[in-house]
Amino acid sequence: MRHLLDTTDLSLEEIDEMISLANDIIENKEKYAHICSGKKLATLFFEPSTRTRLSFEAAMYELGGNVLGFSDAGSSSASKGESVEDTVTMVSCYADIIAMRHPLEGAPRVASFRSSVPIINAGDGGHSHPTQTLTDLFTVYREKGRFDNLTVGLCGDLKFGRTVHSLIKAMCRYNNVKFVLISPKELSVPDYIKTDVLEKSSSSYREVETMEEAMPELDILYMTRIQRERFFSEDEYLKHKDAFILDLSKLENAKEDLTIMHPLPRVNEIATEVDDDPRAKYFEQALNGKYIRMALIKTLLEWGGAL
Numbered sequence: 001m002r003h004l005l006d007t008t009d010l011s012l013e014e015i016d017e018m019i020s021l022a023n024d025i026i027e028n029k030e031k032y033a034h035i036c037s038g039k040k041l042a043t044l045f046f047e048p049s050t051r052t053r054l055s056f057e058a059a060m061y062e063l064g065g066n067v068l069g070f071s072d073a074g075s076s077s078a079s080k081g082e083s084v085e086d087t088v089t090m091v092s093c094y095a096d097i098i099a100m101r102h103p104l105e106g107a108p109r110v111a112s113f114r115s116s117v118p119i120i121n122a123g124d125g126g127h128s129h130p131t132q133t134l135t136d137l138f139t140v141y142r143e144k145g146r147f148d149n150l151t152v153g154l155c156g157d158l159k160f161g162r163t164v165h166s167l168i169k170a171m172c173r174y175n176n177v178k179f180v181l182i183s184p185k186e187l188s189v190p191d192y193i194k195t196d197v198l199e200k201s202s203s204s205y206r207e208v209e210t211m212e213e214a215m216p217e218l219d220i221l222y223m224t225r226i227q228r229e230r231f232f233s234e235d236e237y238l239k240h241k242d243a244f245i246l247d248l249s250k251l252e253n254a255k256e257d258l259t260i261m262h263p264l265p266r267v268n269e270i271a272t273e274v275d276d277d278p279r280a281k282y283f284e285q286a287l288n289g290k291y292i293r294m295a296l297i298k299t300l301l302e303w304g305g306a307l
């Protein structure tokens, strides 16, 4: 049995296989419509979510399986003080696979020590969001057909943004990826990502404070939200909340085949006028998330011998 706690739990070959499987699911939906018949996915969301939880649930239904769970810690016995370990010990008696989001970094790993079924990290604090990263990799592959030799701009809250940290770790494993890190100094990528991930890879990076100076060279622009919930004070959030707003004027010097991505939800960092630009791929990205999660559920259940 295997869990997915971080994207690096998967080898590059396994990621390739998952992407091929997701593409096959898109092409041949009927072939997969009943493969999880009789299986149950539990979605344990101790933190709010729209895309991740609902795409996991849609994914399991489209595989012919069933779903149970909660979308709010307040409606679970966590509100009475039950530990993550005990919750997961119980839920793994009721379900064949568990997707879990938790505000505490490392909570899904703790859960994995006690679970008798595969645990999928659906986001833990500011640490990691591996299924978003699989979604992002799948989108990059569908748009660019490769992972090597790309210039990737990451813009916004690069300090607390777990999707950014996961994506850097994942893309660093490919050849000649150039990162342009676009953020205010106070929200720059944490030092450990620079020293332990970026500087130990074949990738290069530079840090800038405006979108305009990065735009002409980018193959991918990955926008992120300034996350109110991660700041220690409202004043700090207000200081940064409108630091970057992508609108059509900022795209004037961008490549014709730029791919604009965003894990969503957005607040106002991408003006709605950009939605109709053919380079805007963030809604396709969210849809891709359902297909890659179908591939992940099938793969983890097979690895665990449940399929």
Ligand code: CP
Pocket: 048, 049, 050, 051, 052, 053, 123, 132, 263, 264, 265
């Ligand atoms: N991208 C993402 O994780 O969205 P949700 O918070 O809505 O799940």
